[in-house]
Amino acid sequence: MDFAYSEEQEMIAELARDFAKKEIAPYVEEDEENHHYRREILSQLGELGLLGFSIPEEYGGNGLGWMEGVAALYEIAKVHTSWRLSISGNVWGPALTILEQGTEEQKQKYIPGLCSGESVGSFAITEANSGSDVASMKMTAKDMGDHWLLNGSKMWISGGHTSDIGLIYAKTDPAAGARGISCFIVDYNDTEGVTRIPIDKKVGMWSAPTSELVFEDAKIPKENLLGQENKGFQLCMWMLNNTRMGCATGAAALSAACLEGSVQYANERTQFGQQIGKFQMIQQQIAEMKLEDEAAKFLVFQAAWLKENKMPSQQQTSMAKVFACNAAVHGANVAMKIYGSYGYSDEYPCGRWLRDAKQFETLEGTSNIHLGIVAGIELGYQANR
Numbered sequence: 001m002d003f004a005y006s007e008e009q010e011m012i013a014e015l016a017r018d019f020a021k022k023e024i025a026p027y028v029e030e031d032e033e034n035h036h037y038r039r040e041i042l043s044q045l046g047e048l049g050l051l052g053f054s055i056p057e058e059y060g061g062n063g064l065g066w067m068e069g070v071a072a073l074y075e076i077a078k079v080h081t082s083w084r085l086s087i088s089g090n091v092w093g094p095a096l097t098i099l100e101q102g103t104e105e106q107k108q109k110y111i112p113g114l115c116s117g118e119s120v121g122s123f124a125i126t127e128a129n130s131g132s133d134v135a136s137m138k139m140t141a142k143d144m145g146d147h148w149l150l151n152g153s154k155m156w157i158s159g160g161h162t163s164d165i166g167l168i169y170a171k172t173d174p175a176a177g178a179r180g181i182s183c184f185i186v187d188y189n190d191t192e193g194v195t196r197i198p199i200d201k202k203v204g205m206w207s208a209p210t211s212e213l214v215f216e217d218a219k220i221p222k223e224n225l226l227g228q229e230n231k232g233f234q235l236c237m238w239m240l241n242n243t244r245m246g247c248a249t250g251a252a253a254l255s256a257a258c259l260e261g262s263v264q265y266a267n268e269r270t271q272f273g274q275q276i277g278k279f280q281m282i283q284q285q286i287a288e289m290k291l292e293d294e295a296a297k298f299l300v301f302q303a304a305w306l307k308e309n310k311m312p313s314q315q316q317t318s319m320a321k322v323f324a325c326n327a328a329v330h331g332a333n334v335a336m337k338i339y340g341s342y343g344y345s346d347e348y349p350c351g352r353w354l355r356d357a358k359q360f361e362t363l364e365g366t367s368n369i370h371l372g373i374v375a376g377i378e379l380g381y382q383a384n385r
Contacts, residue, residue, distance in 0.1 A: 015072070024041065051090055051117055052116075085159065097123075106224075132369050152170065204358060252328070256297070293331065
């Protein structure tokens with residue numbers, strides 16, 4: 001496998017890199033301090049064609065694939081990790097899932113707006129008492145003949161209160177466990193009975209909105225069922241195998257940011273009459289960060305390559321996600337040490353790196369869940385999808 005960028009992929013990466021440098025980097029600290037989400041970023045990315053990866057041109061996509069999408073997301077997330085959620089969640093979540101299971105009417109209605117940035121998408125699985133155990137969700141969807149009635153709540157939903165449409169997973173047969181879950185497309189701008197509550201108090205990812213959603217007799221049109229009734233669990237797992245690529249890419253990008261920042265600081269800071277990078281202990285830390293960073297990036301692009309070539313990728317995606325997560329957490333922790341007291345101040349981004357890195361250990365499957373997937377496939381207990 002050759003992961004060297006093609007000429008087109010390098011152009012995509014450069015386009016994303018330049019955009020992040022001009023439109024995101026100057027405002028990172030201000031946005032962090034104010035916990036500010038700038039909706040216009042998605043529209044600007046849509047105008048540049050940086051949202052439609054893995055989506056055919058006939059539905060508003062850019063006709064490019066997973067490798068290009070990972071290359072672009074990597075450059076943006078390296079500048080500000082919070083934007084990883086909004087970008088990958090828009091396309092590799094709702095748009096790609098609707099493309100996979102949607103009717104032609106659903107595809108034409110929802111996908112183009114998600115690719116252009118005119119619409120913002122999200123998906124909701126987690127509940128207050130249902131996280132890793134997806135089948136234990138309590139939210140229900142009742143067939144009322146001419147519509148569905150949704151009742152229940154979702155918790156820790158990325159972009160839940162800032163999105164226009166969301167994929168909502170609910171029980172249509174509460175007694176059937178995983179075999180009784182269905183997926184619904186909810187238009188938040190045209191649905192009564194939905195209360196969206198921002199979750200402002202969290203450790204990191206301050207510029208990535210997080211929400212609680214409460215559904216109280218929310219009427220959903222019959223035609224907004226996505227895929228088959230009671231087949232939502234399988235669809236959910238398929239979707240997560242795609243959105244987890246965004247997590248893996250974001251974690252690898254954060255690892256790279258920690259490494260690059262630490263190298264720069266080690267060459268600027270002097271103690272005992274020389275750059276601290278000259279000291280062997282610092283060199284050991286930099287070397288360990290580099291090893292983990294390169295391995296994380298390799299695993300991410302290997303998983304993207306498998307998806308690009310329509311090969312089984314679940315195990316590799318979980319490997320990429322959990323390893324890149326570990327690289328990001330370790331890299332952020334080591335960066336804090338290399339920067340010393342300055343790393344503990346707001347003058348440098350070490351605190352943000354450390355805060356943001358920790359969320360990768362739980363988002364879209366805890367590290368334990370992903371290790372279980374890797375081992376289960378390796379032992380032959382489950383298929384590699």
